[in-house]
Amino acid sequence: MTAPAGRSRALRWFSTLSMTVVLTLPLGTPEVGAAPQPPDPGRERIASERAEAREKAERVGQLANKLAVAESRLHDLSVRVETKREATNKARVDLRRARRAYQRARQAVAASAERAEAAAGRVEHHRKRLDAFVAGSYKQGRRIGSLPSFLNAESPQEMLERASLLDVISRKQLDVLDDLRRARTRKANVDSVARQAAQRAEAKRVAAERARAAAESAKDAAVALQKTQRARADELRKEKAHLAAELERARANVGELRQQRRRHQQWVADRRAQEQDATAQDTPANEAPGAARAPSTAESSGADTTNSARAPSAVNTVVQRARSQLGVTYAWGGGNAHGPTKGVHDGGVADAHGDYRKIGFDCSGLMVYAFSGVGIDLPHYSGYQYRAGERVPLSQMRRGDMLFWQDGGNVHHVALYVGNGRMIEAPYSGAHVRVTSVRYDGIAPYAVRML
Structure with a gap:
């Protein structure tokens, strides 16, 4: 019994010494064959990278807003250009119509001149007839229609014939005078109408020329503004695309740093679990199983953890x-x-x-x-x-x-x-x-x- 008892005491002493050595090892000392410690980027670096990514996201958002405004302005200018183009088309149509009206008016003036020449010919014809009538009256040596024209008649029948002749001559004279007056009036009216039509047509043509020039100028100005705005929008698109690429790289970097952080934290957690397992082997049985667990902060505060988890x-x-x-x-x-x-x-x-x-x-x-x-x-x-x-x-x-x-x-x-x-x-x-x-x-x- 003595020898076995000695060997038992020696084994207990060796076990106690071994446990003491294990417990006195530094917590950070890796075990043989354990995974190497992953790099830890640290909270400050992750926060800094996240802040930089957030700043770039805000800048992308600002550029997107500017781009949206620029594109809205570009759309408005495009509508304006279309409106000006249509106004230009209208001015061109109006100008063609005015030119055709002007040509018709010039033709009307020419036709009026021809009619005026014809009227002048008729006036001259009637004037000659009147001159011939007057000359014929004087050739009789007396005034036609006077009393001697009736007294020289040799019979009542001749007197009646002379009276009828004088009546015809008198009416003819009046007709000649009326025709002369009407011919002169027609000539004056035709000339006046033709001149007024030509003047109106010319005024419309000039106004149409001016309207076309103004419409062309307005259209050109709108197109120039549209080109400028399109160039500005293109510039903002390129700047946004460049910054968006930087943002994606920054987000990817933040994501990688978070992964590194999680890997490091998992490694630390694994190490602590191993240390706790080693410590638990020497913990008295009455302290390990069945020990009361202290309530968490959320549980002790009475917070509704179900609702707080449901909202996300x-x-x-x-x-x-x-x-x-x-x-x-x-x-x-x-x-x-x-x-x-x-x-x-x-x-x-x-x-x-x-x-x-x-x-x-x-x-x-x-x-x-x-x-x-x-x-x-x-x-x-x-x-x-x-x-x-x-x-x-x-x-x-x-x-x-x-x-x-x-x-x-x-x-x-x-x-x-x-x-x-x-x-x-x-x-x-x-x-x-x-x-x-x-x-x-x-x-x-x-x-x-x-x-």
Whole structure:
């Protein structure tokens, strides 16, 4: 019994010495065969990189807003150019008409001159007839129609014949005089009408020439402005694309640093678990199993952890449902809780794009579909959606909030904010559901929070 007892005491002493050595090893000392410690970028570096990425995202958003304004201005100028071009076309048509009217007036003047020559010929003819009549009267040596013309008659019959002749001659004389007066009047009237027509035609031609020149000048000025604005928009697009590429690289860098941080934290957690396992081997049995667990801070405070965990999940559901419709065509009046539907007639732009024949979403229809996934039944009208939930200032907007745009106080568009200055929207007829930067031009002062 003595020898075995000695060997037992020696084994107990050796075991105690071995445990002491293990417990006195530094916590950071890696075991043989353990994975090497991953690099730790640190919170400060990640925060710095994240802040830089956020700054670039804000700059991208600002450029996107500037680009949206520039493109809106470009659209307005394009409409203006089209208007000026149509005005130029009108001026050209008016000028051609005025030139034709002027030519017709000149022809009328020429014809009037011919008629005036004819009238002058008739006047001369009647003048000669009158001269001949007067000369014939004087050749008788007395005044025609005087008393001696009747007294020299040899019989009553001759007297009657002379009276009849004198009556005819008198009427002829009056007819000649009337014809002369009418011919002169017609000539004067024809000349006057022709001259007035020519003057009016010339005035219209001159005015049309001026209108055409003014229209051409206005059109050229509008085209020049359009070219300048298009160049500015192209410059903003290039700058935005360059900065967006930098933003993507910055986000990728932040993501890589986060992965490094998580790997390091997991490595530290594994090391601590190994150390705790080693310590637990020497822990008295009455302290390990069945020991009371101290309540966590959240549990002791009585906070509703179920609701706090549910809200992010609901927001993710809303955002993912909206994202699932990316690329779906815009259809005015389209969309419900179950997905895209056929558009409706609007009697205007939507009809011109054939929205009533398409299956898709309009802006408020997309919101109806997104929020129906979490049991929220929104009305299919952006104006009512603006009053559907809690209004928060734009400076406090967060992922899952709805953003609205107004014109004269009337809501006309809605989109879903997805964070990092981005939003999902069904923009307009002819486009598709897309992710784009938040536009601040015309945006309503409040976001609406449903979750």
